[in-house]
Amino acid sequence: MRGTNLCWLLTAQCAPEHPPVRDTRRSVLHRWSDSSCLKFALGLTIIELLVGLLVASILMAVGAPAMGGFIKNNRLSQSSFDVLGNINFARSEAVKRRVRVVLCRSADSTAASPTCGGTTSIWTTGWLIFASGDGNNTYQSGTDTLLGIGVVSANGVAVRTNSTSNNNLEYNPDGTTNEGGGTARFAICDNRGGGYGKQINIPPHGRPKFVKATRSDPINCTTPS
Helix, strand or coil: CHHHHHHHHHHHHHCCCCCCCCCCCCCHHHHHHCCCHHHHHHCCCHHHHHHHHHHHHHHHHHHHHHHHHHHHHHHHHHHHHHHHHHHHHHHHHHHHHCCCEEEEECCCCCCCCCCCCCCCCECCCCEEEEECCCCCCCCCCCCCEEEEEECCCCCCCEEEECHHHCCEEEECCCCCECCCCCCEEEEEECCCCCCCCEEEEECCCCCCEEEECCCCCCCCCCCCC
């Protein structure tokens, strides 16, 4: 009885032109079926639902690639700023400590006893930052002071250097580089290539410069120049 009364109440609200009296000739469901209340009572029609799904699928198809590019751009930017921050840190420590500070690539910078090493010009596996206590450019825990480690935290991002900094980047106590007058270059790229990559150049005076590539002027992700 309560259910019947509720149906009659809704019918009265949706179709006020029909007085809420019991019609013995037609059922309540029949009265709802030919009233303007059917759409309100049953929700979306099949056609409206299909149109909504079609619009949603189009928006997803258009937005998904853009979102993927946005994520990759953020990963590249984060990795580039990590490398740049480590280079600036090494330079400032060299000036502050009045000693030579070295960044060297490492096969595994997060190891319990990290060492310099890895593959020539490839810094993707990480690097060490240490104050040299014996004047050479190889980290030795007994004589050198480990100041920090660097890692490429973003998946799919690679860091490579030119021949000037293929093994390490050294800073003198005055903030200049000890690289024979050459400019060290670090390229940070993902699988989209040099048109989306970023590059950091460190000239002999030691102050790093950030370079952002464009698709019309890409960087060389393998041997930056």
